């Protein structure tokens with residue numbers, strides 16, 4: 001069955017958009033980070049703190065594969081780093097997969113993340129100044145992987161509903 005995959009940098013809106021899209025097209029939404037948290041009964045912050053990022057990336061790959069192999073149609077909201085590890089980017093073009101990169105500018109990402117960083121271990125301790133530079137470099141490194149998505153939607157200056165409608169158009 002069909003898997004609709006939303007990907008993109010932290011704060012681009014994957015979880016928010018997937019949730020709304022799910023209500024609109026009546027396909028269930030699974031957030032990969034939430035599935036990982038449920039599987040090991042730890043928050044993302046605790047996984048990074050107690051076991052480190054490499055352990056998280058292994059778990060992330062395993063749970064992503066499990067979701068792709070599930071018999072149901074699903075909307076899957078990835079974590080920002082998912083396509084960039086364990087050759088996960090190659091899974092973005094698989095059979096029955098529709099992958100959409102939610103592309104946001106550094107400015108949009110900074111504005112959305114500035115008040116929303118405590119649950120994101122990669123940026124939780126950064127000052128505003130450090131964060132701007134980090135996002136710019138990190139996004140540059142990761143764009144190669146994000147660009148493996150089949151579709152791209154620019155999310156800057158769009159409401160949640162506008163972005164959802166852009167995706168509905170892609171799916172039509």
Ligand SMILES: Nc1ncnc2c1ncn2[C@@H]1O[C@H](COP(=O)(O)OP(=O)(O)O)[C@@H](O)[C@H]1O
Nearest residue numbers: 009010011012013014015016017112158159160
């Ligand atoms: N137009 C918009 N589209 C998506 N998210 C938005 C928008 N405007 C503000 N936001 C906020 O930006 C944040 C995006 O976070 P989230 O959905 O968790 O992103 P991700 O899962 O990609 O890290 C949320 O706090 C959301 O409310």
Ligand SMILES: O=C(O)C1=C[C@@H](OP(=O)(O)O)[C@@H](O)[C@H](O)C1
Nearest residue numbers: 009010011033079080081120121
């Ligand atoms: O970009 C990343 O490497 C990460 C993004 C997070 O997901 P969101 O993009 O939903 O914040 C989460 O998977 C973890 O903190 C690592």
Ligand SMILES: [Mg+2]
Nearest residue numbers: 014015078079
């Ligand atoms: Mg998310």
